[in-house]
Amino acid sequence: MNDEKKKALQSLKTCKGQIEGIIKMIEDERYCVDISNQIIAAQGLLKKANMLILKQHMNCCVRTAFVNNDKADEKIDEVMNIISKITGK
Numbered sequence: 001m002n003d004e005k006k007k008a009l010q011s012l013k014t015c016k017g018q019i020e021g022i023i024k025m026i027e028d029e030r031y032c033v034d035i036s037n038q039i040i041a042a043q044g045l046l047k048k049a050n051m052l053i054l055k056q057h058m059n060c061c062v063r064t065a066f067v068n069n070d071k072a073d074e075k076i077d078e079v080m081n082i083i084s085k086i087t088g089k
Contacts, residue, residue: 004056
């Protein structure tokens with residue numbers, strides 16, 4: 001497992017803990033703004049993990065496709081599709 005995937009995995013594990021904490025906050029009827037702030041923090045970790053995975057994909061899969069001239073256009077389309085989902089455009 002490369003460095004980006006290790007970092008993404010750590011972010012996801014941290015996010016998992018945060019989500020479990022958020023569920024408990026809701027069950028304990030904690031203050032809504034505090035819950036919302038924790039949800040925003042969890043979303044940030046998910047975005048970070050996603051960017052790390054996308055970076056790894058570009059450094060490995062996309063680079064290999066270009067070097068081998070093998071489905072490079074398809075790899076570009078995959079990345080552009082992800083970017084459009086991230087940006088909402």
